[in-house]
Amino acid sequence: MAQIRFLLNGQERTIDGAAPTTTVLNYLRYQERLTGAKEGCAEGDCGACTVLLSEPDGMGGLRRRAVNACILFVPALHGRAVETVEALAQDGVLNPLQMAMVDHHASQCGFCTPGFVMQLQASWLNGALSDRQSVKDAISGNLCRCTGYGPIIDAGLALAEVERADSRVSDAALAQRLADIRGTGTFTYETAEGVWHSPENVDDLADLYAAAPDAVLVAGASDVGLWVTKQHRALPVLIDISRVEDLRFVEEGGGSVFFGAAVTHEEARPRLALIHPALDELMRRFAGSQVRNCGTIGGNIANGSPIGDLPPALIALGATLHLRSGDEARQLLLEEFFIDYGKQDRAPGEFVAAVEVPELELDERFACYKISKRMDSDISAVLAAFRLRLDGDVVSDVTLAFGGMAGTPRRARNAEAALIGRVFDNAAVAAAQAALAADFQPLSDMRASANYRLTVAGNCLQRFQMELAGVPTRIAEVA
Template identity: 70%
Template sequence: MAPIRFVLNGEDRSVEGLAPTTTVLQYLRGPERLTGTKEGCAEGDCGACTILVEQPDGAGGLARRAVNACITFLPALHGRAVETVEHLGRDTPAPIQREMVARHASQCGFCTPGFVVQLHAAWRAGSLTDRQSVKDEIAGNLCRCTGYGPIVDAGVAVAAQAQPDTSVADAATAARLGAMRGAETFRYEAGGRLWLSPGDVDALADAYAEHPDATLVAGATDVGLWVTKQHREFPVMIDVSRVADLSHVEEAPGRLVLGAAVTHSQAMAHWTALHPDLGEVMRRFAGPQVRNAGTVGGNIANGSPIGDLPPVLIALGAVLHLRRGDEARSLLLEDFFLEYGRQDRAPGEFVAAVEVPVIEPEERFAAYKISKRTDSDISAVLAAFKLRFEGRIVVAARLAFGGMAGTPKRALNAESSLVGRPFDAAATARAAAALEDDFQPLDDLRASADYRLKTAANLVERFRLELLGGVPTRIAEVA
């Protein structure tokens, strides 16, 4: 067993005796008394707890990302560095701090540290380019006073400012963190609870085989809520975020393969290149802090019927790769989801990668996210369609939906109604009628069953209108 070793605001830390489910926020505000990092929601929605996490990038430098401290478990910091808002202005105010002050961008002040750290991280990453990019970068931060205007102005002002050259310091920090991390599986235990962090996929397979009832975590964007909201306890947790074999992206002829531990932020450019609609869906997926932590494999393995990514990948015909011990198998993603809360995954078996076919020239694709808010909101309906044409005739159809059933699911009856015919108004009317045989949606707080069925049918018609061309169906972003 070993202590949790990390760097906090430039100083080494070695922590033991705290439960593995202790959140970074609890540690910062408790033992460290770093109260600039706030607790707003304790579920990764408001961004008041945003911190900057650094880790070696494999090329001698550092990879930086902003994450929510409220749902990040303390052992996940092992071999990494953390910077809080108190450290940004240790010598001189950071550019975003100066611009926030100059524009009176803080009102009650509660949310301000989170905005500062998030915008600082985005600036360091080169993600601030214009006003819309600033809005995108703070989609995971809420201002209780609704004072967004000056905050956005401060972000725009920072976007044009030059980046500091920290390559020498970054290399030194990367080496320091590498020595802390070590090459073996990190094992941390406290209060009879165990945290394992394997360094490669074979070690992960062995650990999960030994502990098949363990809870797998990557970004903990869902498991974190099980702790903060449901107060659940986990005897064994296995962190997959350090498994390099699961963090690869492979672009090959005809397909895109993403390892299960690839974060949504890392996958963003690849999704956008695959199809702009997929990139747009994922731009509206949570906020940057959640996308920086959450993973492709986690969103799939979680099995949520309202997850945004699975319906899109089902429509594209994605194949899931799983591993259990030394055995590997593959299956169509749509076959992985059996019923609500149950997937085709044996004890000790984990998602290793997802393989996505590219869209062929004779195919047409679209994806639509319907939610009450534009940003950082759960979908009421997520629809994704792929049609293959020969001339004007549909020869193959894949219509997939989230939020319409207990699992992400294809609309097989609606698909059959389209195949062999032109994709015209009569076809979409048939599909609308068939959707009632495919789904019996639930009524809940997000939408009624009637709304969901009507929306699903309208989205098929919307797809047809867009394929016609020249028919505006999408509302432009409000400046």
């Protein structure tokens, strides 16, 4: 029987017999007695469990990511290296970040501190700390209930000034060691509680899924992890797509950008930003950095959530899904994929392979707005995305897509019809706002009331019109 082999704080470890849905956090705390990582939320929101995960990047180096150990399953460690806060100090000497946290009095009760330290350490190693905003972005997935953010940000700024050593030689050696541990071909780990398959190519994935169409596909486990930690569901067969390099691509062609389904949100963000800057802001506010490091483009679509952040924006852009089932492939517009709450146009054994996103034409205008209670790491109450083409001042084509307004991400067809052929002015917007009530009958829940959702959806359309008219709608963020 195959064993899970990986490096923990530089030392090789082997796991056999543990259930495939054992979380990395539970393994670290209860088996290794490494208690620096804490369980705060068990759903990837608070960051107290953050660890550093490294793997070969396919180019002779390492890909480093800060991840939430509370929703990551132990088979995902196979052929990878995990570092915890316990590994940072050497011979009793704190590393530069830990020293900065001490110098700036950045630890209050201390519960969240290891998570902040590991997140900032990962960002520093990746060269992602440069100014105050970059530090704030880095820790967007970490919560401090003692309100100690100011000193923590100061510690991150101090770390940004510390020069990183050139680690390319050691990175290459570690990447090779991990590749040797990983081996080649599909990795299968099986216990009495279930089986975990981890294929390397899309053909093997298609064969596995066709043979076990009831299997759960998992990449970063940012959604599936909660099925275990919150719903306590048994998942007898899981197929990990995170190592399928055929699904980890970003390519251009024919006026479109193609994103493989296993591309993470953090990896997709730079190319999405080139389509339109609003997409960069949307992805900056997409959960926290740990979730963006694990969650994938395909996963955010395939789980069919009515409040997924990315699908409304992609629908507005006219995105097309590429699906695969066995040896068969097909395409359909993303807006047609979502049928009803919890139901998508996807046959048993069929999976999302890629999403094709058209580039904006020169005469097209685009915007997307996320409405939530918090700026960072929060779930949308409403996500509005608009694409508009004008013939002079007259609307010749328009797509209005919303999340949080129905059981699926959906277009507002009546509101679109109210705009076509009209000058895009206050009167046209008022007509479209009135038509929204015919498009949606939203629910009231803990995030927002139905009336609020309808009102704010209309307000987003008004904001779009104002911005196109050159009217400022933003208050400059105070750093």
